[in-house]
Amino acid sequence: MRAMVLPGPRARLRMDERADPIPGDGQIRVKVSACGVCRTDLHVVDGELPDIRYPIVPGHEIVGRIDLIGPVVTTHRLGDRVGIPWLGYTCGTCRFCREGMENLCDHPLFTGCTRDGGYATHAIADARYAFPLGEDGDDVAIAPLLCAGLIGWRSLVMAGHAKRLGIYGFGAAGHIVAQVAVWQGRSVYGFTRRGDIAAQDFARKLGAVWAGASDELPDAPLDAAVIYAPAGELVPAALRAVRKGGRVVCAGIHMSDIPSFPYNLLWEERQLLSVANLTRQDGLDFLKIAPQAGVRTETTVFALNEANEVLDRLRGGQILGAAVLRP
Numbered sequence: 001m002r003a004m005v006l007p008g009p010r011a012r013l014r015m016d017e018r019a020d021p022i023p024g025d026g027q028i029r030v031k032v033s034a035c036g037v038c039r040t041d042l043h044v045v046d047g048e049l050p051d052i053r054y055p056i057v058p059g060h061e062i063v064g065r066i067d068l069i070g071p072v073v074t075t076h077r078l079g080d081r082v083g084i085p086w087l088g089y090t091c092g093t094c095r096f097c098r099e100g101m102e103n104l105c106d107h108p109l110f111t112g113c114t115r116d117g118g119y120a121t122h123a124i125a126d127a128r129y130a131f132p133l134g135e136d137g138d139d140v141a142i143a144p145l146l147c148a149g150l151i152g153w154r155s156l157v158m159a160g161h162a163k164r165l166g167i168y169g170f171g172a173a174g175h176i177v178a179q180v181a182v183w184q185g186r187s188v189y190g191f192t193r194r195g196d197i198a199a200q201d202f203a204r205k206l207g208a209v210w211a212g213a214s215d216e217l218p219d220a221p222l223d224a225a226v227i228y229a230p231a232g233e234l235v236p237a238a239l240r241a242v243r244k245g246g247r248v249v250c251a252g253i254h255m256s257d258i259p260s261f262p263y264n265l266l267w268e269e270r271q272l273l274s275v276a277n278l279t280r281q282d283g284l285d286f287l288k289i290a291p292q293a294g295v296r297t298e299t300t301v302f303a304l305n306e307a308n309e310v311l312d313r314l315r316g317g318q319i320l321g322a323a324v325l326r327p
C-alpha cells in the first residue's frame with residue numbers, strides 16, 4: 001500500500017510504500033476510494049492535539065470498500081461500501097461509554113490521529129465504528145459528510161431549537177450544516193473572514209438570509225451560533241450577536257486563546273459550550289438525514305501525493321467547501 005505519512009509535528013507529509021496491513025480481530029481493511037481533508041488534519045500536522053501517535057497517516061473522512069475482513073466480524077461483508085469517521089474505537093467500559101457519552105470516552109482511538117487514517121490506498125478500521133453507506137451517492141461527495149457533516153450535525157443539535165442561527169466559518173462543516181439548517185426551516189446567518197466575498201456569496205447561495213464579516217452584527221439578535229473557525233476572538237463576537245438566553249457552540253477541536261471579555265456578554269443566561277468528537281448514533285442519524293435534506297457537498301478533488309499542497313491551501317482559506325483526496 002501507499003500512504004502519506006506525517007513523521008512528526010510541523011513536518012511535511014511523505015509518501016511511503018508499506019506492506020498491506022492485515023486486519024486483526026474485529027477489524028476490516030478498506031480500499032480507500034476517497035478521503036476528505038478536515039481542518040483537524042491541520043491541528044494534527046501542527047501537533048496541537050494531545051496523544052498524537054507519530055508517525056501517523058492522517059485522514060478521518062474515509063470512503064472505501066472492504067477488501068479484507070478480520071476474524072469475528074459478522075456485521076460487514078467483503079465489497080461493502082463503508083465510511084470511517086474520526087471516532088475509531090471506544091473502550092465501552094468507562095463511565096462515559098456506559099452513560100451514552102462515548103464521544104467523551106477515557107480510552108478512545110481517533111482515526112488519523114492515534115491510529116492510521118485514510119491518506120492512503122488502504123486503511124484498517126474497527127468494524128463497529130465503520131458506517132455502512134449503501135450504494136447511493138458518489139464516494140467523493142460523501143467523504144466530507146464523515147466529519148464535517150457528522151460533527152457539524154452534533155453541533156447543530158447542541159445549538160437547540162434556534163430559529164435564527166449564526167454559522168461562524170463557512171468551510172467544510174459550515175457549508176453542510178447550513179443546508180441542513182435551511183432544510184429544517186431555520187434562518188441561517190453566515191459569518192466569514194472580513195472581505196471574503198467568495199465565502200459570503202457561497203453562504204447566500206446555500207440559502208443564508210444574511211452573510212457578512214464575523215465582527216459585524218446581524219440585523220436582529222441570533223437565537224444561537226455555532227463556531228467552526230478555530231479563532232478564539234469569535235467567541236465574544238458570537239456572544240455579542242446572540243439574544244438573551246442564546247447559546248454559542250464551539251464546534252472545533254482546537255481554538256486559539258479566547259480573549260477576555262466583559263461578563264455582560266455572558267450575562268442574561270447566555271450559554272457557551274463545546275462539542276467534542278461524535279457518537280456512533282450521531283453518525284447513523286446524520287447519514288439518514290443528509291440525503292433527506294438534499295445535502296450537496298462542494299468538493300475539490302486532489303491526488304494523494306498532493307496532500308501537502310491541499311493542507312497549505314486549507315490553511316490559507318483557499319478551499320471553497322471541502323477538499324477530497326482520491327488515492
Ligand SMILES: [Zn+2]
Nearest residue numbers: 091094097105
Ligand atoms: Zn470509554
Ligand SMILES: [Zn+2]
Nearest residue numbers: 038040147148
Ligand atoms: Zn474532522
